[in-house]
Amino acid sequence: MVSKRLFQSVAEQIAELIDEGAYPPGTRLPGERELAEKLGVSRVTIREAEIALQAVGRLEIKTGSGVYVSERKPASLGALPQASAFEVTEARLMIEAESAALAAHNITDEAIDELETLVNQMSSDDEGVANAADERFHLTIAQASNNAAMVHTIQSLWQMREQIPEVKATYEAVCVHDAKSRTDEHRAIFDALRARDPGAARQAMREHFQRLLESMLEATERKALEEVQLRASQSRERFLAAAKFG
Template sequence: MSTKRLFQSVAEQIATLIDDGAYPPGTRLPGERELAEKLGVSRVTIREAEIALQAVGRLEIKTGSGVYVSENKPELAEALPGASAFEVTEARLLVESEAAALAAHNITDEGILRLGQLINQMRTGDEGAANEADQEFHLTIAEASNNLAMVHTIKTLWRMREELPEVKATYEAVCVHDADSRTEEHKAVYDALKERDPAGARAAMREHFHRLIEAMLDATERQALEELQQRSSASRERFAAASKIA
């Protein structure tokens, strides 16, 4: 792992410790030497990780005093726009297709092995396990792109998929009907990455999202038709009741 990638990984470990309550907001972090021993890295790497966390508002470095956990998480990191499922999926198509192409250049043998394991997990028939594997599959590819901006963007898009109620409901309505298609599409992405084929990985990922968008359109049409039928039935009932009174 490169020095750059190492301090980024350590920064994520420290952020996780903060989120898990090991270092509550406002408290002082252990010194560089103690953290270096705890995480098995050099003091220089700890220093670089702390600077990176200060840049995103997670830490405050006070000269002569120490490094402190910020009292509040940055509001920008928590806010999500009220995007539709189509907007989220369109953005995923654009970003994740290019992430897959980059990953084809950089992914390790261990990464390929993990993707294969996740595809097998999708085939178990357990919906919860399949959804978890789906998310990890996409995030593993994002990490393999070695582009932090893409990783951050893709993680945010997944937050939108899971935390925006209308987006989550749309995905659930679609994914429950397309488990087999989803698995085979992920297998196509996996095959291209295994061959280290950037163009193939990009095309396979784009095909996956194109099919997903089509499924969303079909689901939306079905929902609109059902709502129309319900309104029509209600109108017929009111008309029948009014006719009896008359």
């Protein structure tokens, strides 16, 4: 059985505090440091929990302002679709490329500073820190697009990435092997946004996901080859055993 990740437990604790009235709708949550001390976890875990709660509509993260309890009742999202990692990534390529182009027109200096911090965190040896920074990076760009429908769509795609087991496993396998490529690609996206260049931002985001799709294909081919080799090895052992005692 896979144990529940720490940030999920923390997200549930924060949601309970909201439901109990400790943080009414529309109010600003305490800062990461204060919440981390209150709940006995790291600031990175608090950040991951807040992103998870934003994805389901409980919180709104406003760059440069803080994290607020949503005033709207979260919609019932229902069951996630039976989407593959390739389908999720294809959708992300199309949607997030345009999100980056929109963000290049609207992004604030505060969001640029936030993205720079997140890119630097992606090179961390701590996989949890790097992954949290990756997610926050993409959601910060979505928010900078100033398009609520696009933000919701990208949040839903992230939910599929994290909560559909096959998709999550594929992403984890690819990201572990291509950590440097991931950091370099996100830095290229950041550079284009800092330059306020919509075309370059769109292209950098597309190249990131195109490389991700190619890596997924390679990973799938490797897995298929390993399975064929395993079956061949098992067949060979059975044949040798049969020949020995035949």
